[in-house]
Amino acid sequence: MPKSKRLLEMMMTVNRKRKFTVKELADEFGVSGRTILRDLQELSELGVPLYSEVGPHGGYHVLKERILPPIAFSEEEAVAIFFAIQALRHHSSLPFKTESSSALNKFYQFMPPDIRERIDQMKRRVDFVTPKRQASSPHLSILLDAAIHQKVLGITYESRGQQSKRDIQPIGIYTKNGLWYSPAYCYQYQDFRVFRCDRIHSAEQSAAKPLDLRDIHLENRQIKTGVDQDTVHLFAELTTEGVQACEAEHWLASMLHVRQDGSGWLEGNVARSDILYFVKFLIGLGKEVTVQHSPEILDGIKAYLAELISMYAGMRR
């Protein structure tokens, strides 16, 4: 293999295995150790952050910085990526430790000048606004880690002005409108709840034995939750605008069906305990939804509407 190709491949190999010895590479590439040493020095000069230790169990490391091989991005893609990263900056809390600005700088640095110029022109003309909240969510990393590795957390949670202790097992986190939320199984309620992350005042790993929720994640959680519960069947017709409103609600994804023309319907099972929640939500959709089933839900809606009417009727204008 010619050297130029070997170097490129070595770049990737070295990034795959982050720890390796000279001999390993020598065998893999079919060249002598001396050559590998020379190559590694060249990679080093090219900016690959290598670090070596002598002695048994020694060898080469790639420092935490990894080299991305040359990627072919179109101009449009590069610009899009730039603004994607820039949009991230607006979030006051993120589940990653990084300051995304460092990634942004590097990316910008490496752009060819003409793309840089294009970005400069656009920078002050395009923005992705995420409302800045005072509320920061310091426990995102822990929550995410618990969701990935199936751990139970003991948290102190503030709801309705009161602090309470809970044991929860998160299934993920998401941000919406500048706030972070974590759907999780709550051991106190013995059911799934959504927690607002800025209301979580402390979070620690708990010794409790976790459930197996590996198959439950953000996209399918609504399906799984109610399997063994007492449920009623929901069927509701949606106008185009109703569909759009529902699309913004993550937890409805599994119930939402969309037709070609933009309209659609909601169909699925609702836990009896959630009926009131659904009732309120469906009322919020106003005339964009026509609930056809089940009777329980319809009754709930009518009852709630009646209460509202009487509440507003009693009010002087």
Added chain:
Amino acid sequence: MPKSKRLLEMMMTVNRKRKFTVKELADEFGVSGRTILRDLQELSELGVPLYSEVGPHGGYHVLKERILPPIAFSEEEAVAIFFAIQALRHHSSLPFKTESSSALNKFYQFMPPDIRERIDQMKRRVDFVTPKRQASSPHLSILLDAAIHQKVLGITYESRGQQSKRDIQPIGIYTKNGLWYSPAYCYQYQDFRVFRCDRIHSAEQSAAKPLDLRDIHLENRQIKTGVDQDTVHLFAELTTEGVQACEAEHWLASMLHVRQDGSGWLEGNVARSDILYFVKFLIGLGKEVTVQHSPEILDGIKAYLAELISMYAGMRR
């Protein structure tokens, strides 16, 4: 210069000048044209999308795909970038032509397997939700282009259900809560206005002479709009839960006031044209809100509730 370094440098040179001839490069690198030809063929084999034309005015092109030189990103940075791009996908319209999913795929493709694995684990556990509210905004590119290059656009704009023709000179675009907006100078009003991009039904370059707004951009426009709009006063008492629900709606931030005990109230001016929107929203809050003012809003609520009631009453269970 050894070949391996020359190739890497050539990769970048070739991306800088997107059009070049063999002789140019030969001079620049101090090697013969024959060598350059051989090198270019190698670059081609390495994936750089080169295209050549013979004859006078011929030469080499790089196709729109550009090669990004190897960049050193830390693991955290790489993960952050991945999710930044993924978050972009939620936007129904973007001012770039790209499908951001192609960028996402490439990026993912080139990640070392261990980072890929980490991303896989996180993919279904983290989400950046952008509400998909309304119809898409097809004219973003034109608006952005006009903002950058100081052009005047003739648009047809829908406001309060009526279409009107306007000449505007955009100073930028931004997205907030799933909708795109463009602050612009409106020649009809002779003042700055913010336009909702999905309400812009057509946009064409106009021959009108543009103003010099180069120094006005998203960050420094203080010149605000809407002070002179026709508004009504809203005052509504909120329960603790009502407060929490409102906190999730960032567009309410300026109206929302919270008491120590967690309850609060909404107070502020609402444009007449927005009353219906507020009515629907307030109904969605159910009993967590007590609207006390203004009469127009209360009437709106009662009317809408009455419609809902009759809609559901007409339904057989």
Added chain:
DNA sequence: TTTGATTATGACAATTCCTGTCACTATTAT
């Protein structure tokens, strides 16, 4: 039509550079 600019390809000798080997040294875990 001719001319000149351009890419494209092949052959070959000159030469550069790359590579392996060997002989060392230094460090460190066991």
Added chain:
DNA sequence: ATAATAGTGACAGGAATTGTCATAATCAAA
């Protein structure tokens, strides 16, 4: 101590790279 590891320098042989020349093909413009 011993073995495993990195690191350096020198050198000869071999492999890859390079320049030159010859030759084609294409195309724009004079």
